[in-house]
Amino acid sequence: MHGNEADVERYRPMNVRTLCLGILWFEEATGYEIRKQASEGCFSHFVEASYGSIYPALNKLTDENLVTWRTETQEGKPSRKVYSLTEKGRAALIEALHETPKPDVIKSEFLFVGLFAEHLDKTFMTSVIDTRIAELEADLARLREEMATVDHSGSRFAIGYGMALYEAELNYIKNTRGLIEAGADPRQAAE
Amino acid sequence: MHGNEADVERYRPMNVRTLCLGILWFEEATGYEIRKQASEGCFSHFVEASYGSIYPALNKLTDENLVTWRTETQEGKPSRKVYSLTEKGRAALIEALHETPKPDVIKSEFLFVGLFAEHLDKTFMTSVIDTRIAELEADLARLREEMATVDHSGSRFAIGYGMALYEAELNYIKNTRGLIEAGADPRQAAE
DNA sequence: GTTCACATGTAACAGGTTACATGATTGG
DNA sequence: CCAATCATGTAACCTGTTACATGTGAAC
Numbered sequence: 001m002h003g004n005e006a007d008v009e010r011y012r013p014m015n016v017r018t019l020c021l022g023i024l025w026f027e028e029a030t031g032y033e034i035r036k037q038a039s040e041g042c043f044s045h046f047v048e049a050s051y052g053s054i055y056p057a058l059n060k061l062t063d064e065n066l067v068t069w070r071t072e073t074q075e076g077k078p079s080r081k082v083y084s085l086t087e088k089g090r091a092a093l094i095e096a097l098h099e100t101p102k103p104d105v106i107k108s109e110f111l112f113v114g115l116f117a118e119h120l121d122k123t124f125m126t127s128v129i130d131t132r133i134a135e136l137e138a139d140l141a142r143l144r145e146e147m148a149t150v151d152h153s154g155s156r157f158a159i160g161y162g163m164a165l166y167e168a169e170l171n172y173i174k175n176t177r178g179l180i181e182a183g184a185d186p187r188q189a190a191e
Numbered sequence: 192m193h194g195n196e197a198d199v200e201r202y203r204p205m206n207v208r209t210l211c212l213g214i215l216w217f218e219e220a221t222g223y224e225i226r227k228q229a230s231e232g233c234f235s236h237f238v239e240a241s242y243g244s245i246y247p248a249l250n251k252l253t254d255e256n257l258v259t260w261r262t263e264t265q266e267g268k269p270s271r272k273v274y275s276l277t278e279k280g281r282a283a284l285i286e287a288l289h290e291t292p293k294p295d296v297i298k299s300e301f302l303f304v305g306l307f308a309e310h311l312d313k314t315f316m317t318s319v320i321d322t323r324i325a326e327l328e329a330d331l332a333r334l335r336e337e338m339a340t341v342d343h344s345g346s347r348f349a350i351g352y353g354m355a356l357y358e359a360e361l362n363y364i365k366n367t368r369g370l371i372e373a374g375a376d377p378r379q380a381a382e
Numbered sequence: 383g384t385t386c387a388c389a390t391g392t393a394a395c396a397g398g399t400t401a402c403a404t405g406a407t408t409g410g
Numbered sequence: 411c412c413a414a415t416c417a418t419g420t421a422a423c424c425t426g427t428t429a430c431a432t433g434t435g436a437a438c
Binding site for chain 1 (some may be wrong): 238291292296298300303305307322344346347356358359370
Binding site (some may be wrong): 015016048049050051052053075077079080119 | 436
């Protein structure tokens, strides 16, 4: 009864496949909901995924018997495919988690722009900085809300982690923006 | 004298092309040195690039007259192609910087593992956490060193930014590790 | 009637990485 | 002679995004 299960892939942690397994660990969900959690929910500040990768991933996971699905017909909404983890899927996630996590990666276009601040005009830099501050404050507010609704300790750790980072960024930017906002003459920055 | 320059690409900020332009802004460099700066130097905590993308990028930038190169023969080392920005390249970078920077992205496998801490054994989590702490401390030390050698205000901003983040992460992990280290029974975490 | 949220999916493309191929020169 | 560092490059692959295609039913 095993057939072509032999070619189950090696699990590199933290691709969309593993993300799907992770989200499904907590509760069954549709592809649509998985995307929503990845880009709005408690995972959203440190992962990312779009439909174009999630749906194919779910199909593949189905082929490998790591997830199953049933059709759920709803009143007032289109019917949907609700996925849930199988025993094998659960085991696969745990296995994936045992790979040593790669170091965190921060990608920041904001910092890159900041490097060349002295060659951009002050008005522009001010607006870039203000935008970044607004974004950070919005993110922080969202996390604060989520923190209030979540009970699970791992999730609280992750949310708190995000909050700590965002707060640090915010404080740093507010206190140090002079360094990149001083306009064409950086020697005035200390003033 | 313009010929096929018409098909100069739109600049989406923060791909390897733009990264090369950015590094070359400060000083001329070889592909080898650009990679080094991207993975070790002052850029390294918020960008990434490998040979396989840098060399082709430099060739393309040459085709578009955004950079030029000369061969430098060295004694005791293989000769090398030293790239530098052209006027046009300088202008292209400034243009690219005017695109509104996309929000920072944090990718953290560590946090993902933390979410499932209660299903992993305590020894493993302890080692994951200790590893992460060691990494952060090493990164911090590296940034502190760099901060001491750098004078340029934009660079100091970027380095300080990294330090602020790493310090916040470090403190958070040290203070809160109990949440994900408590072992199989998360209800004991508060103890 | 049209816009919105729900819902699933694909194909073309972009943008990288990895591993390989090659080679000079130094130092142990 | 072997390993390490410097140095350049390519080809195969991987992974994910964007944009498109399609459709339901609610609410305005």
